[in-house]
Amino acid sequence: xxxxxxxxxxxxxxxxxxxxxxxxxxxxxxxxxxxxxxxxxxxxxxxxxxxxxxxxxxxxxxxxxxxxxxxxxxxxxxxxxxxxxxxxxxxxxxxxxxxxxxxxxxxxxxxxxxxxxxxxxxxxxxxxxxxxxxxxxxxxxxxxxxxxxxxxxxxxxxxxxxxxxxxxxxxxxxxxxxxxxxxxxxxxxxxxxxxxxxxxxxxxxxxxxxxxxxxxxxxxxxxxxxxxxxxxxxxxxxxxxxxxxxxxxxxxxxxxxxxxxxxxxxxxxxxxxxxxxxxxxxxxxxxxxxxxxxxxxxxxxxxxxxxxxxxxxxxxxxxxxxxxxxxxxxxxxxxxxxxxxxxxxxxxxxxxxxxxxxxxxxxxxxxxxxxxx
Amino acid sequence: xxxxxxxxxxxxxxxxxxxxxxxxxxxxxxxxxxxxxxxxxxxxxxxxxxxxxxxxxxxxxxxxxxxxxxxxxxxxxxxxxxxxxxxxxxxxxxxx
Numbered sequence: 001x002x003x004x005x006x007x008x009x010x011x012x013x014x015x016x017x018x019x020x021x022x023x024x025x026x027x028x029x030x031x032x033x034x035x036x037x038x039x040x041x042x043x044x045x046x047x048x049x050x051x052x053x054x055x056x057x058x059x060x061x062x063x064x065x066x067x068x069x070x071x072x073x074x075x076x077x078x079x080x081x082x083x084x085x086x087x088x089x090x091x092x093x094x095x096x097x098x099x100x101x102x103x104x105x106x107x108x109x110x111x112x113x114x115x116x117x118x119x120x121x122x123x124x125x126x127x128x129x130x131x132x133x134x135x136x137x138x139x140x141x142x143x144x145x146x147x148x149x150x151x152x153x154x155x156x157x158x159x160x161x162x163x164x165x166x167x168x169x170x171x172x173x174x175x176x177x178x179x180x181x182x183x184x185x186x187x188x189x190x191x192x193x194x195x196x197x198x199x200x201x202x203x204x205x206x207x208x209x210x211x212x213x214x215x216x217x218x219x220x221x222x223x224x225x226x227x228x229x230x231x232x233x234x235x236x237x238x239x240x241x242x243x244x245x246x247x248x249x250x251x252x253x254x255x256x257x258x259x260x261x262x263x264x265x266x267x268x269x270x271x272x273x274x275x276x277x278x279x280x281x282x283x284x285x286x287x288x289x290x291x292x293x294x295x296x297x298x299x300x301x302x303x304x305x306x307x308x309x310x311x312x313x314x315x316x317x318x319x320x321x322x323x324x325x326x327x328x329x330x331x332x333x334x335x336x337x338x339x340x341x342x343x344x345x346x347x348x349x350x351x352x353x354x355x356x357x358x359x360x361x362x363x364x365x366x367x368x369x370x371x372x373x
Numbered sequence: 374x375x376x377x378x379x380x381x382x383x384x385x386x387x388x389x390x391x392x393x394x395x396x397x398x399x400x401x402x403x404x405x406x407x408x409x410x411x412x413x414x415x416x417x418x419x420x421x422x423x424x425x426x427x428x429x430x431x432x433x434x435x436x437x438x439x440x441x442x443x444x445x446x447x448x449x450x451x452x453x454x455x456x457x458x459x460x461x462x463x464x465x466x467x468x469x
Contacts, residue, residue, distance in 0.1 A: 091458075119398035119459025121441055141458070144415060148458035151441050155426075196415045199455060199463045251466070252455060258463055261444045 007223030008046070016228040017051030023235040030056045031187060032234060033324055035177065036194035037064030038222050040354050044361035046224040052231065059186075059324035060354035062176045062280060063194055065141045065169075066093050067322060067346040067353045070276045071312065073169055074099030076305035077138045080167060081112040083303060087130060089123040090138035092116040093350050096343065100310035104138075120152035120166070127156075127164035136299045137166045143200045146170040146288060147261040150268035153294050165299040168289050170269065173197050174205050175286035176277060181213045185325055190234040192227065193219035195249045200265075202257025203245050210243040221249040268294050276309065278346055279319030318345035321354050328358040335359060398439050398459030415457040417465065420450055428461075430454065 024030065034040055040060045043049065049058060062068055074097055081088035081104065088104070095105045095116055108114040113133075117123050120137045127135035139149040149166060156164045173194060180186060193206055198219045206217045216237040220230035230248045237244060247253055268291060275287030290298040312318060316338070317331040328334055328347065338344040340356050347353035418430035418440060428448055430440045441460040442448045454461040 119441075121398040121439075121459045125397075144457050144462065147444055147462055148441070148460035151443055151460050154443075155441075196455070196457060196462070199415070252463065254463070258444060260446075261462060264444060 007221075007225045009225065012225055013051055013228055016225065016232055020051075020056065020228070020232050020235050021053045023232070023239050024053050024055055026055075028055060030189045030235075030238070031059050031324075032056065032190045032192060032231065033059040033061045033180070033188050034192040034220075034227075035061040035063040035173070036192075036197070037067070037350065037353060037357075038195065039192055039220065039227060040064075041357045042222050042224060042227055044357040047361075048224060048227050051228060056231070056235075058192075059188065060321065060328075061180070061191075061324060062277065062322045063142065063173070063197075064347070064350055064353050065145070065171060066097055066350040067318065068171065068176075068277045068279065069094075069097060069140060069169060069346060070278045071099045071310035072276070072306075072308050074103065075101055075310060076300075076307060077167055078102070078104065078107045078112070079305050080136055080299055080303045081107055081114050083134070085134050086113065086303075087126060087133050087135045088112065088114045088138065089117045089120075089126065089135060090114070091118070091140065094138060094140060097346055097349050098343065100308075120149050121155070124152050124156055124161065124164055127161055128159075131163060133163065134302075135164050136303075137164070138169065139166050140169045140171075142171055142173050142194070142197045143265070144196045146265055146269065147200060147258075150261075150264045153268050153290070153297055154264065156297060157294065162296075165297045165302050166290065167299040168269070168287075170288040171275065171277070172271075172286055172288065173201065174208075175283045176280055177206075177209065179280055179283050179286075180323065181209065181215065183323065186323060188215060188324075189238060190215055191217040192230050192234070193217045193245075195219060195221050195226075195253060198247075198249070198253045198257065200258050200261045203247050203253065203255045204257070206245045210245055214243045216243045216246070218246045219249050219253055221252065267291065277322075278312065279322035313344055316345040318347045318355075321345075321347050328355040331355070398441065415455045415462060418454050418456050418461075420448055420452045420454065422450060423448055428452075428454075430456070 096103050104114050123137040209215050209217050218230040218233045220226050269288035270291045271285045272287045272289050274282045274284045276282050315333045320326040338348050343349045347355035418432045420428045422429040426443045427439045428442045431437050440456050445461045445464045453465040455463045
């Protein structure tokens, strides 16, 4: 297949749904977690669940980096941004994430020089253009995004740019998966593996899921047929009693990943002993900080930050949503006090957070289902 | 195939977007369907010109801008890359 329409062919989708249904055992309930927020978005936008039998449930995972940023880290960023000499840069989807004392957008309205960029390389360009200011980049993201930060730091070092630094919040994909598998309140039959994270890390890091937890994982692309085919591959594995890492997204994801990108990550970053994830708590060795060789560019070493842990608002149930324990619409404030315009929790901020994706697309299907009932 | 090809309501592939600073790395990251960092959205671009460790690339909407190509070398004019946050993370095969 070459064109996008072919990956959205309704007839093929229906045929895949029939094949999936044929492989399900009546009376058994299947829980499959899509790890990545991009997949969640596709599932709701294209109504993937409508093609699945009722006993195949898709559970949304923690693969949205904006959603897993704890409130205290937003407050730390705002503290840096309030320094008068600082131009603070971040991705646009971080701007509205609420911290304990407002968001970056609130701080910007309050006078802090906060600008959003599409790439850390643009933040570096800003540093070159403003030699009398300090440019700080608030780095977030999984292994898909970390290479862009790493590359930017390597260029900054090579070019001798000293008025640029990074507040690093990069996280890694494997530790939260392990935490979920160890969680007593969640039983999963299989994972739909992240697509573009795997472009960098490859599919090999997921082998422990099969070997240690006897659970299948299929790395999937982002089109509707990609997801349905991945679910079919999972059902085939479950039916045959297999638990293997399979790569449905072979047209983009090499099994070994991008070795050059992994080398760069190794050089620029090192693992933090632990890091707080919203909803998942502290997970050991699950996030990155700048390595010794790049410590001069570490904004957390240049500027004082409160470093205070801030508890999530009591009404917010992002934690349970991120762990797949509840569906977005089961949260007490979903769609009422918490909407994309006035989010309480991070899952409603990012358009690929499970709550926002469900609010934008899924709630209509749910309303229709209720009306039919 | 990439998320960029998903398009957006009211927008067709090939329809030009706003003209951005052509020296910006924003071209491949002006994701219109979903957010930039979440999940792992990346977009496909075609290389128009190689300039050291950068390439001038065109996204499916016809926007042109720069992309860091350090991690996917060698890159040639016509190569297709998957780009995230202004940096190419993989080179796509011709048949993809």
